[in-house]
Amino acid sequence: MLSALGQATLRTIAESGDFARFTARGFASAIGSRRLGRRLVRSVYEQGVRCLPVILIVGLFTGLVLGLQGYHTLRDFGAASMLGPLVANSLVRELAPVLAALMLVGQAGSALVAELGIQRNSEQIDALETMGIDPHGFLVAPRLLAALIVYPIMTAFFALVGLVGGWLSGSVLLPLPSSLYWSSVDASIDLGDVGQSMVKALVFGALTVALCCHNGFNAHRRSGSTGARAVSASTTRAVVFSSVAVLAADYLITSLLV
């Protein structure tokens, strides 16, 4: 029992070190990687543009539900006018960065792991090495950099659409005056809140995309399985780890910044 626990701990430490080295190498290899711009644009498209519809839909429904639940709860305390600050603070500080990251992991992250896993299985990554091309610079760096661009933008879209959702619930479907809703939203959000949201988005982006790249890149040696099963296992593992990492990192950042 103790032996198994010790082995698991040692394995976790070793994997954490390997992951940290992989991430650092991914960022560092961007320097000097040729034609990085073209691959970066493609990664931004795959992580961002393709995921925009789901971000907008989830953001809208999150705002709608927040508006609905918030209005009825606040009305019971005679504070329905505080719906704007409730929706705005919940979205900007917490829900937008966290839920946008989880949506991006589910759609773009899983696709990324599968693509890299298949490239590993079909020896495409080995082929890059034999051609003298650094696979970290070619495959990992553009995806990591794209995450730093995409996650903050998607978080902003999520928050904006969520605010609209809250307004639809509170002022269109329910009787809160629109002017009161928007003016209270404006008054309750300051640059510090937006900054906190962006810091979270950047950390979640780097963390989750690095986890997805690491799992896909090492699909051949990490999952205890081979071929298509290894890709499938790596994808599941990456999505689960990324989701947990987002929530854990959210708590850490919030406790540091609040």
Place this chain on the structure above:
Amino acid sequence: MSEPASVPLLATRALQKRFGERVVLADVTLEVQRGEVLAVVGKSGTGKSVLLKCLAGVLAPDSGAVLFEGLPLSRDDETALSAFRRRCSYLFQGNALLDSLTAWENVALPLEQATLLPKPEIRARVADALRRLELENDARRYPSQLSGGMQKRLALARALVTRPELVLFDEPTAGLDPLRRNAVFTLIAHARREFGFTAVVVTHDLPEALAACDRVAFLDHGRIHFSGTPDDFAATGDPVVSAFRDSAAALARSIAGLRAGGAPEPAEDLG
């Protein structure tokens, strides 16, 4: 070119590689002289592809050494490995084409990413490589839109476009029809005459390999069991080599027997 002729371009010393309990390469010592074509033959599962991957630095051997121009190569020495890879190409058995890139982009990739050649030179070389392999009309297609044979030719174009000094071919004719097989070995011979590269060819196509290579190494149970000229290989009375060599002829006879409606002779598995 400047080093003494006695130093082989590529060599291995007591190379060992195992996967778990299974020993794939037990003790491989091999030399490849500059300008020669070495065919590595042997039954399936004897570690030919593993040997090639160790030579290319894709796999790290458990012990022993790979020497390029007499200097050891190691995955830990990235500078030496990068310098080696700029002068070497590898044709993968499964082609390993990047499926998100077109045929043109696949061939241009090593030139764009690993050389400082100007764009017009890259365009000219890629066009020439595609034309030589009859793929000029498929330049905009993706690997998944090409047949198996066309993918093999595309991988060959990518391997030769950098004009490497050393080319490692892993089953260059796998999945090709007899005409294409001949064409590929002819192309390798032409390219060798033109660019003067050294080659290690892992293959099952014994007649073509014997016709195209300068030396044959027979890998058996993780060791080089025989090494010599094609004539020596054809003439040797070594029972293991004879059994393998004659199995090709037995296979041909058994196929002929099937065609004639007769009972086929059992043929040893050539993989």
